[in-house]
Amino acid sequence: MNGFRIARIGKIDIQLNPSVLVIVALLAWSLAESIFPELAEGYDAAEYWLAATATVIAFFAALLAHEMGHALVAQREGVGVRSITLWLFGGVAQLEAEPDTPGAAFRIAAMGPAVSIVLGVFGVAVGALLNGLLGIAVLWFGVTNLFLAFFNLLPAFPLDGGRIYQSWQWAKSGDPVAATDRAASAGLLIGAGLVALGVLQSLAGNPIGGVWMMLIGWFLRQAARQEVRGSAIRGPLSKLKVVDTMTSYPTIVDPTMTIAEFIPQMFFGGRHAAYPVGTSETEISGMVTLTGVRSVPRTELETTTVADCAIPLDRIVRSSPDEPITSLLSSLAGRDSSRALVFDGPRLVGIVAPSDLARTVSIIEVAGRSIDLTSPMSGSDTINS
Ligand SMILES: [Zn+2]
Structure with a gap:
């Protein structure tokens, strides 16, 4: 996953894949034209667009914070971080190596969702206290972060939950390659489940949400397959000089x-x-x-x-x-x-x-x-x- 560099935090390149712009535009449009006007009535178009733009920026800052959570723990565990890329389906922190121990793998995987949960709870609590459009925007930010954490905690490798599951299996069996295989099988299964859900959603009259869900499921299956292939190579490779x-x-x-x-x-x-x-x-x-x-x-x-x-x-x-x-x-x-x-x-x-x-x-x-x-x-x- 590549993109153009927008910033450098510490030694980590922050990159933006052009596909993000599609999501930024779609998200801002649907917030400004449909979600915010429905939830908070009585504002003019400029106010909705202002709130939508600020919310989308905050949302991507939260995605970045999620990935920074992974990256900072990885660095503390002695695993170098090459870059963080934001793209169509969220963020990716590119690590230079695999963690050495199941404990390190667990801590690196868990910190991202932990950051999203903290931001989500904060957003929901503050949003509930505020009135009007501002309250709705902050609430949307909080709920979206909680959803992000929940989705990422699905035990489907290579999602964070799948990595947590992998580290648990690794700790139990001592074999990281077999653990990755198991977690990736769960990824393939859950990916297929999301595709099926997407089909149902489309049939039920929500084609945009349905196709989106199918895409995510399909992407998850591709990523799980790639991880299995990668770990099958890394296993023997780690023994060679x-x-x-x-x-x-x-x-x-x-x-x-x-x-x-x-x-x-x-x-x-x-x-x-x-x-x-x-x-x-x-x-x-x-x-x-x-x-x-x-x-x-x-x-x-x-x-x-x-x-x-x-x-x-x-x-x-x-x-x-x-x-x-x-x-x-x-x-x-x-x-x-x-x-x-x-x-x-x-x-x-x-x-x-x-x-x-x-x-x-x-x-x-x-x-x-x-x-x-x-x-x-x-x-x-x-x-x-
Ligand atoms: Zn994550």
């Missing part, structure tokens, strides 16, 4: 070589899109990539050296053969270049490119989680010898 995925002993390119000499030698002879640069495996100064070489003008190919267009070492993610792949993936997250150089002490022993990771993931998918991938491939003995 960088040595299992890296390309060992890549060709090291001499920094004084010109690009004109380098292109035919590497890109036509080799099959990689990036090479370490240096004079020996203990004297590495950077990495040269196809993208870097492409930026060199044709007329300067003879005069530009590999060193001129290499990425310096301090801007490259460095890894060791024994580092877990999942930890390397966290380091690569959000970097411009998704490649890492692998060092065993001072010595370069490998390179990890997106193609290496894609191949590893494909192997895991083919092999399935029943096969222990760690036994024949792991072990740094081949590296240290």
Whole structure:
């Protein structure tokens, strides 16, 4: 889920997916033209639209607060947060990794609905005290937040309630992958239930609400399927090390070589899109990539050296053969270049490119989680010898 950045809170990018604008417009329109005039009579159109706009802004601020609840607890549990994106069906906090323990998973999942419940109770209490349009608007805000909390607490993975259910199953069985499978099955079932409810609602004469419900149910089922696939990969992936995925002993390119000499030698002879640069495996100064070489003008190919267009070492993610792949993936997250150089002490022993990771993931998918991938491939003995 992507969007354009609207703010940065702490180290977290706050993004807005363009689909939000559809919802903002629909919501403001239905509040101003139908809901508010019905519940609080006697105001003019401008007042309804003003109240509707303020309410919609408050509603999205509350959605953001819900996601910030997840994000702040995640950070306190040591899980990095890449971004929060608001989109068509609410908000998504993108975490850099999975929580380590069921307790952490529970606390991260529970804080979002907790924030919504507090805002909801506050809105209902204050709204009941106020009169007229203002009271109705605050009341609507409160009730909507309570509904949001209730909906998110459905035990349907990947909704918050499904994550809470997953953490409970995880604590009981000790197996996060099996727990995710269970919670996702509930997600598939509840998603199907929402689709069925949507159909009934449409037949009963509320086609807009019905289609909306069907869309949410369908989206929930898609997300649940994706999570099952993700966790099936994360399980085995968490046992693998960088040595299992890296390309060992890549060709090291001499920094004084010109690009004109380098292109035919590497890109036509080799099959990689990036090479370490240096004079020996203990004297590495950077990495040269196809993208870097492409930026060199044709007329300067003879005069530009590999060193001129290499990425310096301090801007490259460095890894060791024994580092877990999942930890390397966290380091690569959000970097411009998704490649890492692998060092065993001072010595370069490998390179990890997106193609290496894609191949590893494909192997895991083919092999399935029943096969222990760690036994024949792991072990740094081949590296240290
Ligand atoms: Zn949530």
